[in-house]
Every structure is written in C-alpha cells, then in structure tokens.
Amino acid sequence: MNGKIFIMDNDFERLKEWVDHRRYPSFRAKQILEWLNKGTINPEQMTNIPKNIRDALSEDFVTDSFRVVEEWTSEKDGTKKWLFELHDGHRIETVLMPYSTGLSVCISSQAGCKMGCSFCASAKAGFGRDLTCGELLAQVTLPSALVNERISRVVIMGIGEPFDNFEQLKRFFRMINDESGPNIGARHITVSTCGLIPQMIEFMCIGMQVNLAVSLHASNDLLRRQLMPIAHRYPLNELIDACRQYVEKTGRRITFEYALLAGVNDTDEQARELARLLRGIHCHINLIAANEFPGGAYKKSSKERAVSFMSVLEKNKMTVTLRREMGSDIMAACGQLRRGMQETL
Ligand code: SF4
Structure with a gap:
C-alpha cells in the first residue's frame, strides 16, 4: 500500500486535516465525505470536486479497491452476494438480504x-489479514449504492472473527454511528463472536447499544471443543458467565447462534442440555441450518429434527427461532463463495 491508507478510513476530522494540509477550502472535506457515504471511492466520479483535488486524493489514498469480482442474486428470495477484491488482492464476501423491515447487510x-x-468454509480457506474500519464501512455503503437503496441493519457475521479485529471494529462502530457518516443506529447493528471473552468484557463496557450474538453450536465443552477450537481457551462455564455479566451490565438481551449439524448436536437430549445451560439468561436462541459446502464434513439437520429440537427448547421456556435460510441457491452462507472461487482459480 506504500504507506497509503484506504480512502474510506478517513472520518470527517481526518478529511478536514487533509484538506487543511493541502490548503484546499475547508468545505471540500464535507463534499468528499458525502461521496464516500454514497459509496463512491473513485475520486474520478466525485463530479463536484475539482480535478486537482481528485488527483490529490488518488495520490494520497488507496482508491482502487473493492473491485466486484462476482455478483450473484438469489432467484428464491432476492438475496445478493458480492465477492470483492481489495487493492492488495485479498477477497471478501458481503451479503445483502431483503426483509420486510428493510435491507440487512452481512459484512466480513x-x-x-x-x-x-x-464446520466453517471460511476457516478452510485460511487467514489473510484484518480488514480496516474503512473496509468494514465500504461493505455497507457500496452495496447500498449498487442497489440504490438505504441499508437499515448491519450484521457483522461474515468472514472472520470481529473481536479478533477489535480496534478496527470499535472505530467502525463510531464511524457508522456518526451523524456525518452513514448514521446507522447502534441498535440496528449486531456483532457476532465465537466467544473471545476479554473482548466481550471490553465490549460491554464501551456503552454502545450494538447487539451481541454468541456462536454457541454445542451444549457441552466436549462437543464444543471438537467444533470450535476457541473452546479450549475459553470453556463454556466462563463463556456463559461472561454472557450473564453482559446481560446484567447492559440490560440487553443476548442472542445465541446454534447451527444444527445432523447427528452431531441436534438430538432432543442436547436441546434439553442447552436449555439447562442457558436457563435464567435473558436471551434468544437462533437456530440456523448448517452450511453445507464441497469438502465439508457436516450435513444440515432435517427439517423434522430442527422442528423437534426447537420444540424441546420452547417446552423449556426458551425464546427460540429457526432462521430462514437466505440465498441458499447462491451459497450465501459465510465463506462459501470466496472458497468456491479459490477452488476454481
Ligand atoms: S464460524 Fe466464524 S469464527 Fe468460526 S472459523 Fe468461521 S468465520 Fe471464523
């Protein structure tokens, strides 16, 4: 990157500093920010900015990122998925889901x-690098521009573990929430973690009203360690304790994500064990059909099994939903598209 930062990593303050440093009129900072908020990162398309300033933007910042490698649209439900290539060749996925309440974007x-x-396609493809806050933000503004519609909800559940990129994530929360930015309310943002406890504790202390989802996927440590290596570092009793603290400290409900894997974690007994584990926590359990992908070891549970699992939880007074599968015909689940493309390259 030759020391340059991505143009969208600039908030209003940084743009003002840049404009001052370059001795341009200060109102240009606001104009540039308005373009960035509209998903325009190529200065050539910023039509009310003079040519010398557009050239300076290209000189000082990374502006040739987020090339659309592929775009898919589900014929079943209108879900859209993009494979973006970043300026340094890394590829990420972003999914846009239409709900009756508005558009929801799932970002990496x-x-x-x-x-x-x-059980995860992203894990099989290995680790490249952390994304910057601007690269998180661009996954909201670009899809919005591509479909010419406002995004009403953001979920950080795509490729990667958000709390493993915590500093950028915190900046992203501030920038997306800012009046001069896309101004999406914290209550309309959900971040999902596999259970990095120190970051969960810090997250609950920063006082933002962003929703928290925890990927659980197992009702005991033995099975969770098989599915999620992080469980070796943070056992369930410590994780559940942190979740209770989160609910007590924030007064907010917590969501537990549970992907149903056929013959692995989907018996009625496991549903009862899950209910015992979560008893007394103000929570919502989100049952998800597991992602099947080529070379993956797991199958998703049958509809009947999923319904039975759910009804055991309901009988135990748990609040539970069986998530609608979105974009199943375009491999819309986390990591599948990027991995599929790597296999065909
Ligand atoms: S499920 Fe989430 S945390 Fe686990 S490997 Fe996949 S992307 Fe990472």
Missing part, C-alpha cells in the same frame, strides 16, 4: 479467519 471483518471452526 477479516480476509479469512484464524478461529478454525470445523
């Missing part, structure tokens, strides 16, 4: 992932 936090969950 890293190019690849170090966490190694055995």
Whole structure:
C-alpha cells in the first residue's frame, strides 16, 4: 500500500486535516465525505470536486479497491452476494438480504479467519489479514449504492472473527454511528463472536447499544471443543458467565447462534442440555441450518429434527427461532463463495 491508507478510513476530522494540509477550502472535506457515504471511492466520479483535488486524493489514498469480482442474486428470495477484491488482492464476501423491515447487510471483518471452526468454509480457506474500519464501512455503503437503496441493519457475521479485529471494529462502530457518516443506529447493528471473552468484557463496557450474538453450536465443552477450537481457551462455564455479566451490565438481551449439524448436536437430549445451560439468561436462541459446502464434513439437520429440537427448547421456556435460510441457491452462507472461487482459480 506504500504507506497509503484506504480512502474510506478517513472520518470527517481526518478529511478536514487533509484538506487543511493541502490548503484546499475547508468545505471540500464535507463534499468528499458525502461521496464516500454514497459509496463512491473513485475520486474520478466525485463530479463536484475539482480535478486537482481528485488527483490529490488518488495520490494520497488507496482508491482502487473493492473491485466486484462476482455478483450473484438469489432467484428464491432476492438475496445478493458480492465477492470483492481489495487493492492488495485479498477477497471478501458481503451479503445483502431483503426483509420486510428493510435491507440487512452481512459484512466480513477479516480476509479469512484464524478461529478454525470445523464446520466453517471460511476457516478452510485460511487467514489473510484484518480488514480496516474503512473496509468494514465500504461493505455497507457500496452495496447500498449498487442497489440504490438505504441499508437499515448491519450484521457483522461474515468472514472472520470481529473481536479478533477489535480496534478496527470499535472505530467502525463510531464511524457508522456518526451523524456525518452513514448514521446507522447502534441498535440496528449486531456483532457476532465465537466467544473471545476479554473482548466481550471490553465490549460491554464501551456503552454502545450494538447487539451481541454468541456462536454457541454445542451444549457441552466436549462437543464444543471438537467444533470450535476457541473452546479450549475459553470453556463454556466462563463463556456463559461472561454472557450473564453482559446481560446484567447492559440490560440487553443476548442472542445465541446454534447451527444444527445432523447427528452431531441436534438430538432432543442436547436441546434439553442447552436449555439447562442457558436457563435464567435473558436471551434468544437462533437456530440456523448448517452450511453445507464441497469438502465439508457436516450435513444440515432435517427439517423434522430442527422442528423437534426447537420444540424441546420452547417446552423449556426458551425464546427460540429457526432462521430462514437466505440465498441458499447462491451459497450465501459465510465463506462459501470466496472458497468456491479459490477452488476454481
Ligand atoms: S464460524 Fe466464524 S469464527 Fe468460526 S472459523 Fe468461521 S468465520 Fe471464523
């Protein structure tokens, strides 16, 4: 990158400094930011900015990133998925899902992932690097520009473990929430973690109203360690304790994600064990159909099994939903597209 930062890593303050440093009129900072918020990162397309300033932007910042490698649209439900190539060749996925309540975008936090969950396509493709806050932000503004519609919800559940890229994530929260930025309310943002406890503790202390989801996927340590190596570092009793602290400190409900894997974690007994584990926590359990991908070891549970698992939880007074599968015809689940493309390259 030759020491240059990505143009979208600039917030209003940084743009003002740059404009002052270059001795341009200060109102140019606001104009440039308005273009960035509209998903325009190529200065050549900033039509109300004079040519000398456009050239200076290209000279000082990375502006040739986020090339659309592929774009898919689901015929079943209109879900869209993009494979973007960043300026240094790393590829990331972003998924846009239309709901009756508005558009929801699922963004990646890293190019690849170090966490190694055995059921996940992203883990199989290895780790590239952390994304910058501007690269997180661009996954909201670019899709919005591409479909010419406002995004109402952001979920950070794509490729990567967001809490493993915590500094950039915190800057992203500030920038997306800012009045001079896309101004999406914290309550409309959800971040998902596989359970990095120190960052969860820090997250609950920063006082933002961003929603927290924890990927659980198992009701006991033995099975969780097989599925998620992070469970060796942070056992369930410590994780659940941190979740209870989060609910107590923030007064907010926590979501537990549970991917149903056929014959692995989907028996009625495991549902009862899960209910015992989470009893007394103000929470919502989100059951997900597991992602099947070429070379993957797991199959998703049958519809009947999923319904039975859910009804055991309901009988135990848990709040639970079976998530609608979005974009299943375009491999819309985390990491599948990037991996599929790597296999065909
Ligand atoms: S499930 Fe999430 S945390 Fe686990 S390997 Fe995949 S992307 Fe990483």
